Amino acid sequence: MTLYDYPRSGHAHRIRLFLSIIDEPYESVNVDMQKGAHKDPEYRKLSPLGQVPTLVDGDIVITDSTAALVYLAIGHGDEKWLPRDAEGAARVQRWLSVAAGELYRGPVVARAGRQFGRPVDLERADGECKRLFKWMQQELADRTWLAADHATIADIAMYTYVRVVDEGDIDLDPYPAILRWLADVEELDGFEAMPRAEK
Secondary structure, eight states: OEEEEOTTOHHHHHHHHHHHHTTOOOEEEEOOGGGTGGGOHHHHHHOTTOOSOEEEETTEEEOSHHHHHHHHHHHTSOGGGSOSSHHHHHHHHHHHHHHHTHHIIIIIHHHHHHHHOOOOOHHHHHHHHHHHHHHHHHHHTTOSSSSSSSOOHHHHHHHHHHHTGGGGTOOOTTOHHHHHHHHHHHTSTTOOOOOOOOO
16 A cells, blocks of 8 residues: 655645554655645646545555545444444544535634645634634533544544644634543554644
8 A cells, every 4th residue: 555645734644644543554655745746747647636645555546535534444444433334424424524624624724824825814714713613622522532432534534634723823722622632532542643844
């Protein structure tokens, strides 16, 4: 299995983190996005949109981080990571959708604007962060994990960008349940931290 990766990508970190937790060996290939390696025609054959991560397992190529989590959970993990019953799967899918929607529009955009100088609407991103974190605080107030009574790929998908939201100048201190949840993820066997952006 090969992971086309970029260390500063939170999307790629999701896959590194899960591969480490399920103890699945893989080869890492660095796609240096700062140098434009994601635009290389050879890489575009694997990832037509030029995104990381790209996961290659034999003849199978997966180019979306949440899709890769689903693939790994079903093909290489065990059922606890993605329940096979309809309700359990739907609960996980809800958070995978949040990871692609609200999480992106809030924490990801705030970090991109403040840490990497991307031209984004920071006021809107800050509002999205507050709305998301208020909801997550309520969701986690009386349970340990997002989608089940144990960790699932929902927690993996949400973890990285919530953990590094301070790089977008967003404070998590008003959300103690989220801080506790982050610490619980970090206690999982095989946990691998997201590299912090250089100041």
